[in-house]
Amino acid sequence: MSPDDVLAHVDATVDERLARLFELIRIPSVSTDPARADDCRRAAEWLAADLASFGANASVRATKGHPMVVGHMPGEGPRVLFYGHYDVQPADPLALWNSDPFEPVLRPAPNGDTHIVARGASDDKGALMTFVEACRAWTEVRGALPLGVSFLFEGEEESGSRSLIPFLDETAGELTCDAVLVCDSDMWDPKTPAITTMLRGLVGQEMTITCADRDLHSGMFGNAARNAMALMADILASLRRPDGGVAIDGFYDGVEELPEAVRNIWSRLPFDENAFLANIGLSEPAGEEGRSVLEQVWSRPSCEIHGVWGGYMAPGFKTVIPATAHAKLSFRLVAGQDPQRIRDAFRAHVGARIPADCKVEFQDHGLSPAVSMPTEGKWLKATLAALAEEWGDAAIAGTGGSIPIIGALKQYLGVDALLVGFANFDNRIHSPNEKYDLSSFHRGIRSWVRILDRLSKA
Amino acid sequence: MSPDDVLAHVDATVDERLARLFELIRIPSVSTDPARADDCRRAAEWLAADLASFGANASVRATKGHPMVVGHMPGEGPRVLFYGHYDVQPADPLALWNSDPFEPVLRPAPNGDTHIVARGASDDKGALMTFVEACRAWTEVRGALPLGVSFLFEGEEESGSRSLIPFLDETAGELTCDAVLVCDSDMWDPKTPAITTMLRGLVGQEMTITCADRDLHSGMFGNAARNAMALMADILASLRRPDGGVAIDGFYDGVEELPEAVRNIWSRLPFDENAFLANIGLSEPAGEEGRSVLEQVWSRPSCEIHGVWGGYMAPGFKTVIPATAHAKLSFRLVAGQDPQRIRDAFRAHVGARIPADCKVEFQDHGLSPAVSMPTEGKWLKATLAALAEEWGDAAIAGTGGSIPIIGALKQYLGVDALLVGFANFDNRIHSPNEKYDLSSFHRGIRSWVRILDRLSKA
Numbered sequence: 001m002s003p004d005d006v007l008a009h010v011d012a013t014v015d016e017r018l019a020r021l022f023e024l025i026r027i028p029s030v031s032t033d034p035a036r037a038d039d040c041r042r043a044a045e046w047l048a049a050d051l052a053s054f055g056a057n058a059s060v061r062a063t064k065g066h067p068m069v070v071g072h073m074p075g076e077g078p079r080v081l082f083y084g085h086y087d088v089q090p091a092d093p094l095a096l097w098n099s100d101p102f103e104p105v106l107r108p109a110p111n112g113d114t115h116i117v118a119r120g121a122s123d124d125k126g127a128l129m130t131f132v133e134a135c136r137a138w139t140e141v142r143g144a145l146p147l148g149v150s151f152l153f154e155g156e157e158e159s160g161s162r163s164l165i166p167f168l169d170e171t172a173g174e175l176t177c178d179a180v181l182v183c184d185s186d187m188w189d190p191k192t193p194a195i196t197t198m199l200r201g202l203v204g205q206e207m208t209i210t211c212a213d214r215d216l217h218s219g220m221f222g223n224a225a226r227n228a229m230a231l232m233a234d235i236l237a238s239l240r241r242p243d244g245g246v247a248i249d250g251f252y253d254g255v256e257e258l259p260e261a262v263r264n265i266w267s268r269l270p271f272d273e274n275a276f277l278a279n280i281g282l283s284e285p286a287g288e289e290g291r292s293v294l295e296q297v298w299s300r301p302s303c304e305i306h307g308v309w310g311g312y313m314a315p316g317f318k319t320v321i322p323a324t325a326h327a328k329l330s331f332r333l334v335a336g337q338d339p340q341r342i343r344d345a346f347r348a349h350v351g352a353r354i355p356a357d358c359k360v361e362f363q364d365h366g367l368s369p370a371v372s373m374p375t376e377g378k379w380l381k382a383t384l385a386a387l388a389e390e391w392g393d394a395a396i397a398g399t400g401g402s403i404p405i406i407g408a409l410k411q412y413l414g415v416d417a418l419l420v421g422f423a424n425f426d427n428r429i430h431s432p433n434e435k436y437d438l439s440s441f442h443r444g445i446r447s448w449v450r451i452l453d454r455l456s457k458a
Numbered sequence: 459m460s461p462d463d464v465l466a467h468v469d470a471t472v473d474e475r476l477a478r479l480f481e482l483i484r485i486p487s488v489s490t491d492p493a494r495a496d497d498c499r500r501a502a503e504w505l506a507a508d509l510a511s512f513g514a515n516a517s518v519r520a521t522k523g524h525p526m527v528v529g530h531m532p533g534e535g536p537r538v539l540f541y542g543h544y545d546v547q548p549a550d551p552l553a554l555w556n557s558d559p560f561e562p563v564l565r566p567a568p569n570g571d572t573h574i575v576a577r578g579a580s581d582d583k584g585a586l587m588t589f590v591e592a593c594r595a596w597t598e599v600r601g602a603l604p605l606g607v608s609f610l611f612e613g614e615e616e617s618g619s620r621s622l623i624p625f626l627d628e629t630a631g632e633l634t635c636d637a638v639l640v641c642d643s644d645m646w647d648p649k650t651p652a653i654t655t656m657l658r659g660l661v662g663q664e665m666t667i668t669c670a671d672r673d674l675h676s677g678m679f680g681n682a683a684r685n686a687m688a689l690m691a692d693i694l695a696s697l698r699r700p701d702g703g704v705a706i707d708g709f710y711d712g713v714e715e716l717p718e719a720v721r722n723i724w725s726r727l728p729f730d731e732n733a734f735l736a737n738i739g740l741s742e743p744a745g746e747e748g749r750s751v752l753e754q755v756w757s758r759p760s761c762e763i764h765g766v767w768g769g770y771m772a773p774g775f776k777t778v779i780p781a782t783a784h785a786k787l788s789f790r791l792v793a794g795q796d797p798q799r800i801r802d803a804f805r806a807h808v809g810a811r812i813p814a815d816c817k818v819e820f821q822d823h824g825l826s827p828a829v830s831m832p833t834e835g836k837w838l839k840a841t842l843a844a845l846a847e848e849w850g851d852a853a854i855a856g857t858g859g860s861i862p863i864i865g866a867l868k869q870y871l872g873v874d875a876l877l878v879g880f881a882n883f884d885n886r887i888h889s890p891n892e893k894y895d896l897s898s899f900h901r902g903i904r905s906w907v908r909i910l911d912r913l914s915k916a
Contacts, residue, residue, distance in 0.1 A: 031774075033772070034773065090772065090774075096672070211740065214554070214738065214890060215888065215890070216889065218790065219857070219859030220859060222760035222790055223754035223755060223762075224745050225735070225744060233691045236688065237691045237695035238695075277683070280672065286682060286685070296680075296681035296682045304680045306676065306776055306777055307768065308768060309768075312548070312550075317823035320888050321764075322763070328769070328771075332676065356742055399678075429675055430675040
């Protein structure tokens with residue numbers, strides 16, 4: 001029996017589903033900010049209560065960091081585990097938002113769609129709720145789900161997922177399943193959803209360089225005393241070669257060239273480099289010379305600086321030689337790169353450039369390898385078919401992003417994840433004025449209704 | 459008649475003189491901070507009242523920026539104009555102060571001296587008050603000064619002296635004098651005061667680089683989208699050549715090598731490079747290869763970065779590609795360098811490195827040429843003799859600092875300035891825990907008592 005009754009019920013009740021998403025968005029669960037720890041707990045409690053409201057056996061589980069939410073729904077046949085995260089990126093710079101980042105608003109979009117504008121609207125609260133609402137709709141119409149479903153929501157995805165491995169280690173038995181479902185990735189294009197099968201890894205690093213024992217007057221000490229910020233600039237500049245490649249020794253060891261067959265497929269994809277750049281206000285591709293934008297963001301490792309600060313940063317002027325300088329940066333890794341080796345090579349690269357009378361200190365912000373998943377199998381085929389049924393077509397894609405959970409789930413649960421995404425490229429996730437298309441939300445729910453049906457019969 | 463009676467009176471009344479300095483220090487007159495404008499005005503009013511309290515005809519004069527204080531005392535013979543500034547540098551980083559920067563404290567020093575610890579204790583409130591107190595002591599003991607004295611105190615020395623030229627243009631007639639005296643420079647060594655005859659110029663610049671139209675997610679756009687902070691690092695690193703010289707085209711045009719005779723004198727000076735660096739926690743000279751530390755800080759032009767900021771700077775981690783990056787930096791200039799040309803060459807250097815789809819904006823923070831003053835003349839001789847009388851010896855020195863007023867005073871009043879300094883090298887001016895030695899204050903007052911006497915007879 002096809003789930004047309006469930007789909008019709010979804011169509012008739014989008015507004016109340018949106019209202020629940022708004023409630024979750026209003027909780028500013030920024031995991032990286034210690035001042036928001038209570039908000040993270042509130043978001044976890046809200047989710048556990050929401051799962052329980054349609055019959056799940058759900059609870060908030062303490063960790064050394066922000067808590068996990070685990071829920072189970074009974075069901076015949078196979079069991080799927082849905083993973084999502086309730087934490088969000090910081091909203092700053094606040095001045096660039098057109099509305100309160102934690103008070104969602106609906107805005108008409110130029111293409112006739114409607115935008116849900118708020119931090120977390122897309123990443124990952126909006127996406128996560130597409131699955132939760134699909135499960136709720138099934139129980140509302142049919143009284144039960146067509147298969148067994150478990151939920152795992154974490155609160156540290158945006159800040160390194162530190163508690164995840166210990167938690168999986170403890171609860172792997174409870175989380176046993178036949179397939180893992182994740183909704184934290186992109187559409188192929190605005191009309192075509194995608195299953196993502198390649199994810200990059202991440203090595204996050206923070207460094208502090210210290211030279212003199214205090215800030216100095218540049219008139220009295222300029223030239224002769226080492227300037228920590230000048231040293232920082234030299235070191236950051238040294239990370240890329242003139243041709244745009246990463247200059248760290250051994251960085252590309254183990255990185256394979258794209259197979260010719262894949263390169264050919266990608267070159268025929270309807271991906272418009274100019275439009276991709278124009279959408280973010282740019283026109284000149286950066287990065288490695290001679291490689292396409294798609295190859296660079298999907299299959300090449302990267303090095304990006306996320307923040308730098310030091311010296312006098314307030315209005316006005318102060319002729320000081322900064323004694324310390326700080327930077328946060330990360331490397332996105334591809335298959336073949338070992339996160340630990342990349343971290344060590346980076347630190348050696350920096351250390352070799354620190355004069356004997358200066359020093360550098362490092363801090364870790366994440367260390368995860370790239371993941372490559374199979375592009376066949378019955379769960380994938382069933383999901384692809386359900387997506388095609390809803391949207392007319394569906395793609396298998398790579399992504400430049402990193403979802404460290406995927407590797408960990410494979411390791412502890414022994415199953416691959418299916419990454420299904422309804423987010424559009426222009427959602428400004430991690431940026432001011434993040435948005436989620438109302439169609440992503442509505443048709444995302446519909447898609448999961450169909451996927452659950454197809455998976456139950458696979 | 460030698461001023462022994464005035465000197466004896468100074469010795470007997472140091473505490474009450476110190477109490478007045480403390481009153482002035484407690485006014486947080488940070489000129490670069492718009493929120494401190496009222497405090498700057500309060501400091502000006504305090505000074506005008508203080509000058510009037512011993513008989514000066516003193517007033518606060520409005521400008522488009524912070525006000526000037528002008529005062530006149532009648533007297534026979536020559537007239538000297540004393541210049542000082544009542545504004546101070548910002549106190550940040552506050553966390554590095556051991557006490558409130560605007561609540562002066564006395565601390566015993568290892569050498570048996572006492573430190574006056576506070577922002578402005580040395581630069582320039584402590585130094586300025588040595589002259590004011592010397593004038594007050596003369597009037598207290600003798601009922602009058604031995605020569606005519608005028609006072610000019612500005613409130614924008616630490617933020618570009620923007621109102622100075624317009625003010626001198628208006629009041630040059632009122633400020634006519636035979637010699638200008640300034641107290642804003644260093645001792646030669648802890649036992650020997652100095653008259654400084656070489657000052658570097660300053661070109662202060664702020665720049666903001668903008669790439670994409672918003673901060674981006676590094677997983678989705680990394681490599682391919684230009685990172686504003688990476689571009690900033692490349693540009694800042696490009697400002698120095700591998701040999702430490704400034705890499706801007708034409709930067710050294712017009713810069714002359716140190717005359718052999720001067721180089722020989724300097725090489726014999728009791729200046730200990732290792733001790734100079736060790737005092738600030740360093741051991742390896744930076745800057746231009748093959749040039750001594752003394753040559754670099756006194757007679758070579760420099761380029762120093764004062765502050766850089768952009769991207770995610772809060773605790774935790776955010777994998778963002780910053781859309782904008784900011785930097786403040788300055789060039790210290792020597793004789794032969796034109797500030798306008800240096801500024802233009804810097805901007806051209808940066809502009810040539812900005813990709814076509816990115817942009818840079820600049821802001822000026824000061825533009826003054828280097829100044830070289832004669833090392834002879836009757837006013838200098840008289841001052842040098844008075845200093846030697848008080849301290850046993852006195853030196854003629856260069857300095858790496860910039861005091862833009864000097865060139866302007868020469869231009870509008872037609873006289874050279876005598877820069878007399880009692881500050882020690884380790885005073886941490888512009889840094890946390892700025893201090894002034896009590897001996898600098900006490901013997902500084904005594905020195906000015908003697909200088910006024912000698913100048914009146916020159």
